[in-house]
Amino acid sequence: MNRGNAGLNYYALQQLELAPRDTVLEVGFGGGVLLPMLMARAAVVHGVDRSADVVAAARRKFNREVRSGKASFDKVPLNACPSPTLQSRRSAFTPSTSGAVSKMACCNSRG
Template sequence: MGAVAASARLSWAAGVVAPRPGERVLEVGCGHGVLVALLAERAAEVVGVDRSPTMVTAAGRRNHAAVEAGRVRLQAAALHEADLGPHPFDVVVSFNVRALSDPAQAVTWDVVSRVLAPAGRVVVAFSVMAPGVEDDVVAAVARLAGDRGLVVAAVHRGETAPFASAAVELHHPADADRG
């Protein structure tokens, strides 16, 4: 696959995730599939899920070759309704997906916890659009993930345009020092 035209924030997020060859990656809220494409350049398999059929159609066009090659699978569904298959994911990632910081959407974390491999990691990335947003999102993600046995391993920050970006990286406690 050739180079993917991507925003600074999604390129930054792909660098934070840095999937290793052979890893299975799940992107929650894949949108147009830009991050899916960046991750598929390194990972063995990327599954992208988005509630919007329009977004998944666009992601399918963008990732057509990878879909045909079996490296990318896309689904239009809410995460808790998606068919994610029987195999765990090494990485679960999202960018600007409120469901991962909203206590009213805790079912999203139930799914993440269920599909994450024992040594897997979760990267919840987001745009920092106002003062205090980073602290609030990090605290909410830490609390919701913590209720499912995950701990914050790192908080990454990126000076991306048009807004700064941040990402909370989480692991199971035994794996938190791998960061």
């Protein structure tokens, strides 16, 4: 998936026009190819994925960023989405993702 989606992911990253004060939610981050670039451009990056293995790997790889509060990674099941349409788009719903997000399909908030 990372290689197959690389072009689209990089395009989306450019379109975000992130500022250093921004908080970003990366939904379905998979192998985490964009995570370092997001962390370099935004104040905080929250990642959610349906795979416990992927979440654990991101927490290990970005341990320093997690400890400093720059990043957080959480497992969110697809069946917790508020609608089947969102579920099919790999979006997620959770009562609290690191206390920052309550409901999302995709999120990029300006501070």
